[in-house]
Amino acid sequence: xxxxxxxxxxxTVAGGLAAVLLKNLVxxxxxxxxxxxxxxxxxxxxxxxxxxxxxxLVYIGAVxxxxxxxxxxxxxxxxxxxxxxxxxxxxxxxIAAAVFSxxxxxxxxxASGLPNESAVPAVNVHDIGVALVxxxxxxxxxxxxxxTAATIGAVIVAMHEKDGAQ
Amino acid sequence: xxxxxDQIFVQLQHWLVSYLPAALQPIxxxxxxxxxxxxxxxxxxxxxxxxxxxxxxxxxxxxxxxxVGPFGILQPIAxxxxxLTKEDIVxxxxxxPVHFLAPxxxxxxxxxxxxxxxxxxxxxxxxxxxxLLFYFAMxxxxxxxxxxxxxxxxxxxxxxxxMRAVAQMISYEVVLLLSSVSVVMxxxxxxxxxxxxxxxxxxxxxxxxxxxxPWGLAGFVMYxxxxxxxxxxxxxxxxxxxSELVAGYHTEYSGFKFALFFLGEYLAMLSISGLGxxxxxxxWSAPLASLNFIPSWFWFLSKLxxxxxxxxxxxxTLPRLRQDQLMNFAWKFVLPFTLLNLLVTALxxxxxxxxxxxxxxSAILIxxxxxxxxxxxxxxxxGPRRYRYAE
Numbered sequence: 414x415x416x417x418x419x420x421x422x423x424x425t426v427a428g429g430l431a432a433v434l435l436k437n438l439v440x441x442x443x444x445x446x447x448x449x450x451x452x453x454x455x456x457x458x459x460x461x462x463x464x465x466x467x468x469x470l471v472y473i474g475a476v477x478x479x480x481x482x483x484x485x486x487x488x489x490x491x492x493x494x495x496x497x498x499x500x501x502x503x504x505x506x507x508i509a510a511a512v513f514s515x516x517x518x519x520x521x522x523x524a525s526g527l528p529n530e531s532a533v534p535a536v537n538v539h540d541i542g543v544a545l546v547x548x549x550x551x552x553x554x555x556x557x558x559x560x561t562a563a564t565i566g567a568v569i570v571a572m573h574e575k576d577g578a579q
Numbered sequence: 580x581x582x583x584x585d586q587i588f589v590q591l592q593h594w595l596v597s598y599l600p601a602a603l604q605p606i607x608x609x610x611x612x613x614x615x616x617x618x619x620x621x622x623x624x625x626x627x628x629x630x631x632x633x634x635x636x637x638x639x640x641x642x643x644x645x646x647v648g649p650f651g652i653l654q655p656i657a658x659x660x661x662x663l664t665k666e667d668i669v670x671x672x673x674x675x676p677v678h679f680l681a682p683x684x685x686x687x688x689x690x691x692x693x694x695x696x697x698x699x700x701x702x703x704x705x706x707x708x709x710x711l712l713f714y715f716a717m718x719x720x721x722x723x724x725x726x727x728x729x730x731x732x733x734x735x736x737x738x739x740x741x742m743r744a745v746a747q748m749i750s751y752e753v754v755l756l757l758s759s760v761s762v763v764m765x766x767x768x769x770x771x772x773x774x775x776x777x778x779x780x781x782x783x784x785x786x787x788x789x790x791x792x793p794w795g796l797a798g799f800v801m802y803x804x805x806x807x808x809x810x811x812x813x814x815x816x817x818x819x820x821x822s823e824l825v826a827g828y829h830t831e832y833s834g835f836k837f838a839l840f841f842l843g844e845y846l847a848m849l850s851i852s853g854l855g856x857x858x859x860x861x862x863w864s865a866p867l868a869s870l871n872f873i874p875s876w877f878w879f880l881s882k883l884x885x886x887x888x889x890x891x892x893x894x895x896t897l898p899r900l901r902q903d904q905l906m907n908f909a910w911k912f913v914l915p916f917t918l919l920n921l922l923v924t925a926l927x928x929x930x931x932x933x934x935x936x937x938x939x940x941s942a943i944l945i946x947x948x949x950x951x952x953x954x955x956x957x958x959x960x961x962g963p964r965r966y967r968y969a970e
Contacts, residue, residue, distance in 0.1 A: 439730055443677065446723055466712040474719020478745055481726055538709045538769050
């Protein structure tokens, strides 16, 4: 664990915390973007170029923009009257803690199961591409089918009725 | 001598670095590269503003700037002094930190893109394995800053302009990526220097640039359309359409913050032209084998300036599109055609050498182009617009 890791981790955690704690919804969305950026930097510090750049391209370039659009197109960025904190925060906290503990347990127990590699495996973009269209081609196609279905669904939901009011 | 001229900047960097202790040398080399990019491209930006204003003036039958210096060539210096000394106005209701950060993030993200562009032989700041992906990742980050600028100004024109700009950039980014994918499929690499190397071959003294293949030409046309839309240049400049939106997302910016937006727009134009040059026009390779004695960086810059000239020319020639035309064009014509081009590229790859692939690929592309254009024009209504989006 180097100083770089701690710096990036602090940035990511700060972004995540700000996203939860900030009162303004758009500020929260921008804080999520910072957390996404921090995650991308973590990938890059692990020499995973493809994952890092894909993280920036997909999450900052598309998901963050999608969140922001959703906020602006639905109820605006104005503060609701009864505050941003839900009344059922206790249940939310319990669920979040449960999810976190399961994830933490999974990560900690998987560390011993993996072979202890001393050298960092050199994986370049070419290898990822070959693996995607070779060994993992079936999952890739299933994901593609799912995304196509989702796209068509979104278009149908957004489409106007033909004989509706013009 | 030829070799020396070609590598003059590389050798200058090595010479400067050689005075430092060995431990500092890699950092110093990187710093020199960064300084060169940060100095050179804004200088080119200053030059382009004059060329653009003079050129547009010429096309519109007027003189253009002619007061500062001989033929007005010192105009950018006057502009820079003016924007530095102007008051920096922040609206009272604006969201301070976001309003301040937006232009900074925009310019930084755009500058990052230059890091992977090969300006000449051995002249690339970072030779990344996933250079093209890095470029697009940085391009995607500019959308957030455009939104930040528009939202934080608390001005309806700014917000509308930002929403338009972001919607347009997302739509055309898909095309930009997909049209580059066909080059990646043939070159077999995401690294930009390797893509240039793959095109730096000659048959009978003619270059193997990708634009001289059917799929490459179609890809380049689609890339050029998407690049124009991505940089918000005319005829796709409706995020800042003066007649409707004052100045779009930078309405509430003044002084040097506005200058940063202006700089960002031109730098984005330069970097996206640079990427197009690298992908389709052979990067720094010479147009004829017999012209290889001219340095590689000269060829890159010539192609860059040629693209900039086309940008200016289009701005002086074409009227601005309407929002619905823009979106229909992106999703109903450009995107399907780019997807088809991917298939044609694969066909080209698997048909192997010979004249058959030239005929088949060209025929498919031309037929689809004509048929799609005919069908889309048939459903086009000329006359008053029927409003579907703003009832």
